Amino acid sequence: MNSVSIVAFMALFVTVGFLFLLANLLVGKLVRPKLPNEEKLEVYECGEPTIGTSFVQFDLRFYVVALLFLIFDVEVALFFPWATVFGKATQLMDPQMPVVAASTGELSEPAVGLFEELGVAAADVPLDAAGPAQATESVRQLGNQLALSGLLDVLVFFAVLMVGFFYVWKRGDLNWVRATSEVEEAVAIDPLDMEAPAEADDRQPVLSA
DSSP states (O other): OOHHHHHHHHHHHHHHHHHHHHHHHHHHHHHSOOOOOTTTTSOOBTTBOOOSOSOSOOOHHHHHHHHHHHHHHHHHHHHHHHHHHHHHHHHHHOTTSOOBOTTTOSBOHHHHHHHHHTTOOGGGSOOOTTOHHHHHHHHHHHHHHHHHHHHHHHHHHHHHHHHHHHHHHHHTTTOTTHHHHHHHHHHOOOTTOSHHHHHHHHSOOSSOO
């Protein structure tokens, strides 16, 4: 299966999923009853009595925690293609695996299967025509290059991720009580400032007799 077929299957999958969702929404809009009443229009809070109006600003700290959780889930999913390439490259580097047939000097069947899974045709693999030993060494070097490039890719991925996390942390977006801490820092009074008590004494009490 070539790359064009894979893209075609993905496009077909996305199209069918979109049409299926659109058809269900359209059928639901046409057949469902429309009987709004006061109870249906109430704000739903997991069966608990509602407090206040629904048009309030939800605390964004919960969204920050949820986004961090999703980021870690997504990065785990991105490890699979990298691990596939790195694992197959290390198999090509294994001295116990025959990558070149001694009789013909061509790639062995296990090596051909590994290259096909990596998306490389056997005819595109450069082999040293000097002999099976030299051809085996060239395949080992190719596997070493693939493993190093895969390792470099995952290190770059981690570096970009850590820079993003450091930026968010430096801005204070990961602080659970960021707003409260900023307010406390703004109203903090320097104990060495002798004018602060005088200003405080001039203020009138809120409640007076």
